[in-house]
Every structure is written in structure tokens, then in C-alpha cells.
Amino acid sequence: MSDKTTAPGHAEITPPQASSPTREALAMFVRNRAAVLGLLLLAFVIGATFAGPFLYRVDPFAVVGAPFTAPGDDMDVPLGTDHIGRDILAGLIKGGGPTLAVGLSAALITVFIGVLVGALSGYYGGFVDEALMRFTEFFQVLPPLILAMVLVAIFTPSLATIAIAIGVVSWPATARLTRAEFLKIRELEYVKAARTIGANDKRIIWRVILPNALPPLIVSATLVVGVAILFEAGLSFLGLGDPNVMSWGLMIGSSRQYILDAWWSITFPGLAIFLTVLSVSLIGDGLNDALNPRLRER
Amino acid sequence: MTAATPARPLLEVDNLSVEFTTRRGVIRVLDHVSFQLTPGATLGIVGESGCGKSMTALAIMRLVPPPHGRIAGGAVRLEGEDVVQASDVRLRQIRGKEISMIFQEPMTSLNPVFTVGDQIAEAVMLHEGLSRKDAHDRATEMLKAVHVPAPERRVNEYPHQLSGGMRQRAMIAMALACRPKVLIADEPTTALDVTVQAQVFDLLAELQETTGTAIILITHDMGAIAEMCDRVVVMYAGRRIEEGPVETILGAPSHPYTQGLLACRPELVIGRVGANRRLEEIPGVVPPLDRIGAGCGFADRCKHAHDRCATRPPIRAVGNDHAVACWLSDTAGHLPEARA
Numbered sequence: 001m002s003d004k005t006t007a008p009g010h011a012e013i014t015p016p017q018a019s020s021p022t023r024e025a026l027a028m029f030v031r032n033r034a035a036v037l038g039l040l041l042l043a044f045v046i047g048a049t050f051a052g053p054f055l056y057r058v059d060p061f062a063v064v065g066a067p068f069t070a071p072g073d074d075m076d077v078p079l080g081t082d083h084i085g086r087d088i089l090a091g092l093i094k095g096g097g098p099t100l101a102v103g104l105s106a107a108l109i110t111v112f113i114g115v116l117v118g119a120l121s122g123y124y125g126g127f128v129d130e131a132l133m134r135f136t137e138f139f140q141v142l143p144p145l146i147l148a149m150v151l152v153a154i155f156t157p158s159l160a161t162i163a164i165a166i167g168v169v170s171w172p173a174t175a176r177l178t179r180a181e182f183l184k185i186r187e188l189e190y191v192k193a194a195r196t197i198g199a200n201d202k203r204i205i206w207r208v209i210l211p212n213a214l215p216p217l218i219v220s221a222t223l224v225v226g227v228a229i230l231f232e233a234g235l236s237f238l239g240l241g242d243p244n245v246m247s248w249g250l251m252i253g254s255s256r257q258y259i260l261d262a263w264w265s266i267t268f269p270g271l272a273i274f275l276t277v278l279s280v281s282l283i284g285d286g287l288n289d290a291l292n293p294r295l296r297e298r
Numbered sequence: 299m300t301a302a303t304p305a306r307p308l309l310e311v312d313n314l315s316v317e318f319t320t321r322r323g324v325i326r327v328l329d330h331v332s333f334q335l336t337p338g339a340t341l342g343i344v345g346e347s348g349c350g351k352s353m354t355a356l357a358i359m360r361l362v363p364p365p366h367g368r369i370a371g372g373a374v375r376l377e378g379e380d381v382v383q384a385s386d387v388r389l390r391q392i393r394g395k396e397i398s399m400i401f402q403e404p405m406t407s408l409n410p411v412f413t414v415g416d417q418i419a420e421a422v423m424l425h426e427g428l429s430r431k432d433a434h435d436r437a438t439e440m441l442k443a444v445h446v447p448a449p450e451r452r453v454n455e456y457p458h459q460l461s462g463g464m465r466q467r468a469m470i471a472m473a474l475a476c477r478p479k480v481l482i483a484d485e486p487t488t489a490l491d492v493t494v495q496a497q498v499f500d501l502l503a504e505l506q507e508t509t510g511t512a513i514i515l516i517t518h519d520m521g522a523i524a525e526m527c528d529r530v531v532v533m534y535a536g537r538r539i540e541e542g543p544v545e546t547i548l549g550a551p552s553h554p555y556t557q558g559l560l561a562c563r564p565e566l567v568i569g570r571v572g573a574n575r576r577l578e579e580i581p582g583v584v585p586p587l588d589r590i591g592a593g594c595g596f597a598d599r600c601k602h603a604h605d606r607c608a609t610r611p612p613i614r615a616v617g618n619d620h621a622v623a624c625w626l627s628d629t630a631g632h633l634p635e636a637r638a
Contacts, residue, residue, distance in 0.1 A: 021411055021456065126365045189407035196359055197394035197421040197472065200386075211411045 025215075028290035035286020041279035045272070049096035058090035060246040068262045082251070082265040083258050092272055095246045099229055099276070102163045102247075106228035109167025111221045114174025115210070121175070122182025123205050133179070136172045144169040145234060152240045159242055166231045170224060177220055181213035215291030222284035226277040233273050248273050307334035307375075308512050309358070309397075309480050314372035314382075316350075316357050316536075325587045327353050329536045330372065333529075335480065340506065340513040342527035342544070344520070344559065348584045350536040351516045355482045358514075359397055360389055376480070395425040398473035402485040404465035408457035414441070414468045415453035418475050425476045440471035444501060463494035467501065474505060482514045487522070499526055520563055524548055532556045535584055535595035538613060542620035552622040554600045555580070594624070602626055 029035055058064060063085040064077060071080040071088075079088040121132040139147075151165035185191065186209060194208045235241055236249025237256070248269040255265035316328035328350050335341050343351050356362050358374050360381060374381040376396055384392065401407040409417060418440055419433035428436065434453070441449035444467040457465055466486060473481055483502065487495035499522060506513055515526055523530055523544065530547040532540040532555065540553040551557050558580040582599040594600070597607040606625040613623035 020413075189401050189403055190409040192361065193399075193401060193407045193469070193472070194409070194420075195361060195393065196399040197476075198390040198392070198424050199420075200390055208409060212409070 025287075025290040029286050032286040032289055034282050035289070038279040038282025038286065041275055042283065045096060045276050045279065046100065048093060049100060052093035052096070056090065056093055058087045060086060060090040060094040062086065064090075068258070070262075071264050079268055080262070080264045082255050082262065088251075088265060088268055091246050091251045092248070092268055095248045095251060095269065096272065096276075098159055098242075098245045098247045099232055099249070099273070102159055102166070102232040103225045103229035103276075103280075105163040106166035106170065106231070107221055107224040109164060110170040110174055110224050110228070111217070113167065113171040115178050115217065117171070118175040118178025118180075119182055119205055119210065119213075122179035123186055123201070123209065125183075129179075132175075136175050139169065140172045142169075145231070148231065148235060149238065149240055152235060157235075157240055157242050159245060162232055162235060162241065163228075165235075166228045170227065170231075174217070174220055174224065177216060178213060181216060182209055185209045185212050215287075218291065219284050219288040222280055222287060226280040226284070229273060229277055229280070306336075308337040308377060309335040309514075310373075310375040311335075311354070311358065312373045312375065314354070314357055314374060315370040316353055316362055316367060317370040318367045320366065320588075322588055326370070327367075327536050327587055328357060331533070331536075331538050332372075333531050333538065333541060335512050335514060337479070337512055338506070338510045339528045340515055340526050342523040342530040343514065343516045343533060344518055344523060344530060345533035346518065346559075346584050349533045351533055352484050353536075354533070355399065355484050355514065355516055358482060359393055359399060360384075391425070394421050394473075394478065395476045396478055397480045397482065398476070398478040399482040399484065400466070400469045400473045400486050402488050404462050404469055404489060407469055408465055408472075410457055413454050413456055414460065418453075418468070418472045421472055421475045436475060437471070440475050441468065443474075443505070444468070444471045446471070462490055463497065466490060466494075466498055470498075470501065470505070474509065474511065477509055478511060480514065481511050482516070484516045485518075486515075487519070488517075495522075502526070518559075520548065520560060532559070535590055536587060537595065537623065539596070539623045540621065541613075542617075546617070546620050552616055552620070552627050553596075553624045554602050554626070555596050 064087045065074055065081045065085050067081060067083050067085045069077055069081040069085070071078065073080070077087050077089065079092070081087060082091075117132050117136060121129045121136075148165040148169045151168060152161055155161040155165075182205075191204060191208055194204050199208065232241070232247065233249030233252065236247050237253035239253060241247055241250045241253070243250070251269040252266050255262065259266050311331060311333050313330045313332055314328055315326060315330055318325050318327055331350070331354055333341065343354060345351050353362070357369055358381070360369065360374075362369055369382055372382065376392065381389070381392060381397075408414065412420075415434055415437040418437035419428075419430065422428050422433040422436050423430070426433075438449050438453045441453055446452050446464055446467050452460065452464070452468075457468070460468060470486075481502075486502070487498050490498065502513060502515075503526060505511065513526070515522065517523060527544045530540075530542065530544050531538055532547065532551075532553065534555050540547065540551065540556050547556060548560065551560060558578070561578040562580065564577055580599055585595065585598060592608070592610060594603075594607040594610055597603040600607070604625070611623045611625045613621050614627065615621050616627045
């Protein structure tokens, strides 16, 4: 970078040094208190999930105390036990990992399928668009939870199949959003300009249009993480989770009959899900404000 | 048909037609348009909005928007090679490398999420296989060539940090980065301040001198035509209606439409009482292209229209290197009675 030494004679007005759009968005995000709170909350959840098992070495499936021990009654099990005497705190710590992993990978699958279908559909239009959109509608008319249950039931329940099932039922919304963005952006002059310098379709789709379509996609992907976590909890609650892996949904599901006798066995995992989804939503809102240029000036 | 051109044409547009399929049927937006561009020359294309100027530019680069539009016939020969028939791969080699284009709106023709340098470098990397570093250096050079101040700094800036004039310069740098043989400038200054307009034209003229690029200048600014062009093609309703050297077209236009266009220009006359003539206008607008019948497309707006105008006049040579599509050229000097 030796060529960056500008001649000292240039004493013109320098624009404020908030140059790249990414940096501007970041500055905007950091100014948003709710978004930063969400980020801290998510960092706490992820931290507890990763570091927790080393600090609190209790098997969440092991019976470690009397059934229905209330929180605080026995300091060996600070958050109490469930109906067969399993440690709630251990479940919370161990259950976070699978929940987050399923949420994130389901969101990735959703974004991957959604962006691919939406981009091709919006860019090429015509017959491609018709075919892909009818295919998308086929998924949209099926109730997502039922479809996910069927998919998980057909393939044996495991974290991977659950993530795939959630991804397969959630992508249509992302595809529609991507398509709308592509329809809008493909008509802009800089896309025409890219074509006049000899760029091919592949390059125009991925290198010219997609970067400009990203802001709303990032926001929606963030929100998909929250929805996927809820989905996973829902499936586990219905007994369609992986029975060998502790997760928050599984804890709620297995204790649901005892909600009146042992409120803590459901409340704590429920709270964990609530806080995680809340943190992801706050981050998504913050990103929306930061990436949406129309909101910048406020 | 057209008088012999002095040099072998670099670009030859031969009976080019473009059609659009709409709900009301097929509409011909370009109808047998022909002209030639000699190396290093500047050809102006003038006409009102909707007369097919921009469509001609897009058709030359084969950018007529699918699925509704298509080139219905004719050829665009670049040094003898027909662009209309070229394969997709060859077409992408031609675009940017042989023929480049700059657009009307410098605000929207640069990609907002990449730096100016990245975008100029992109063209070079696509066509000349330069490394990222070398392409970046070339981008800086190009910015210097188009007189962007502090190019070493500007090359790393984003489009929103540049003024309109500077963005148009960056656009020109991008279009000329691979030294194309033909540059199509589609109303390059319409969106700019008058002072900046003059700068951009000066720049184009200067670059043309150093690189020998031939320019097709699409505009409705007769001043720009006078300043920049060697030859002029006048278009109306998708057809070429008059063509000739710039002196002839501006000095002694034959077609009533061209005469009208020239009469529409305001003159700067200050302080002379009574000198302010009433600005003339051509009544009406370019008719919808699906409603042009078999006659002359301009007949409805022409004060000289007469019986023969019900048949479309072919474009014919009327003098030295001057062609016009109007029946009046038969009766040179004897204009028939104006229609009441």
C-alpha cells in the first residue's frame, strides 16, 4: 500500500471518516441500546452453553435428588429437580447447546434454500419465476408445524433431521423476500452497467445484486433463528425431539403434566427459550435499523 | 443509399429492428435503423424522448431487455463481426472490451456497496486477467486520466462519497478502462449541472483524442451535438429520418422535424428589446408506437403534411452525404400548401 501516500499539497475538505457502508451500519448498531442488550444477552446464553458444562459437571439425565425438589430447598440442586429427580440447572446448561445449534443450522438451511430459489426466480423471471414460485407456494400452503412433524417422524428424530425439517418448512418466506429484492434491484442502472462491462449472469446475481439485497436478508435470517428455536422447542415438547439429547423443549415437554406441582421444572427452560429468542429479535431489530438507510437519519 | 463514407466503418448498424411484445400486440420500437461509425469519429443521435435513441444503444450492445423485447432483424457489425449473431461468451468479451457504455444517471449507475476502485478494477479483471493489485493500480490511473482529484484516495471511496460530476467521471473511467473501440454515451450529462456538463464533454473529447475511441453520443442537447459530433443521425418514432455531417444537419436541415428541433432551442439574447422571439415548439408528442400506420410517423405534427404523407417516405440521399426521409425533399424549395 505504498501508493496511498497522497501529496501533502492536497489540503481540501476531507469528508468525515465513516467511509464503508459496513462501518456506518456498525456504528449505528452500537448506538442502539436495545440491540446491544440483545447482543449481551445472547453472548451470555452462548457463554453459559459453552463454559457451563465445565463449571457445573452434572449429568442432566441422571437422578441426583428427590423428585420435585423446589429451587433453594437443596443447595446441591439450586434450581430444583423434576418429577424423576433430574437436575434442572444441569438441563438448562446442557440443553442450550442443541437448542442453539438447531436454531442456527435451521436458519442457515432456510437462508440457503430461500436465497437460491428467490435469487433465481427474481433474476430470471418468466418461466423460471413461475415454476419456482408455484413450487414455493406448495410449501406455503402446508401448515409448517405439521409438515415439520411429518418430516421428523419419517426420518428418525435427531438434531440434524430436526434442523433440516425446520429449514425445509421455513424457507418460502426468505425466498419471497429475496425474490422481491432481486426484482427491484435487477432493474437498476448499476446492474445494466455491470452487464455492459461484460459480467455474466452468475457474477451479476452473486456479486452485484446479492450484496445489495443483503440488509433485509440479514435481518430476516436473524429472526429465523428465533423462530427455529421456538420450532425446535415445539417439536421436542411434542415428543418429536431427539430423546437422547437434552434440550429446553424436551424439558418442558417431559414436565408438562406437573406444571401445577412443580412450576420450576417448566418455568426455567421456558425462561431460557424466551430470553434467547428475545435476544435474537433485539439483534434483528437493531440490524434492521442499522442496515435500512431510510431509518439512518433518525 | 447513404453516400460513401471516407474510411472503412468501425461499427456498422444495418437495418436494425427491435420489437416488443405487449398486451396490445407486437410493437416495433426500432424500424430498420442504419448508420455507420468511422474509427475515432463521434456520431450524434438526437430526437425526443421515446424516439428510440436509448433503445438503439441497448440494441448495439444486445441489451434489449428480455423477455418482452427482442432484436427482430438486421445486423450490428463491429469490424465486420455481427454482434447480433455473436455467441453469449463472445458477447461478454465484446461488452466492456470492444464496446462500452455510460449512462444518464451517475447517481444510480455505480454499485453503492463497492468502492469506485473495485468497480473500475472489475472491468479490467474480467477482460485482461490482471491481478487484483494491478487492476487496482489501473483503476487509480484511470481516475487520474479522468481528472478526479486525489485519485489515490478516491479509488478507495464509495459512490455516495463522490459528487455527481465525479461519479460520472468514475463511470467514464470504468467504461474506458479496457480501451474500448466504441463508447456509447447515453445522455451522459442530462443529470448534471451545466458547468459540469461542459467539463464532462471536454473530458470525453480529450480522451477521444488520446485513445482514438469512437463515440456514439445520444442526446437531445443540440449544443452538445454542435460541440462534439462529426455526424448526426436524427431519429423519430424508431426510425432514422435524417442523417448527415453536423454542419449540414445543424445548418441546413431538410426534415421538418429536425428544423423543429433546432427551432425549439432558446437563444441567449440579453438586453435587446424585442429580440426575445417566442420559443417555437413542435406541437404534440411522439405518437404511441402502436398507432403509427403506414404513413409518415411525423405527419400528424408536421405543418407541411400533405397527401403523399399517407405513404411512408423512404430515406434517400438528397445531397452530398446527406439523407432524409421526407417527401418534401422531392420538391426541394417548393413546399406544398400547409394543411389548414
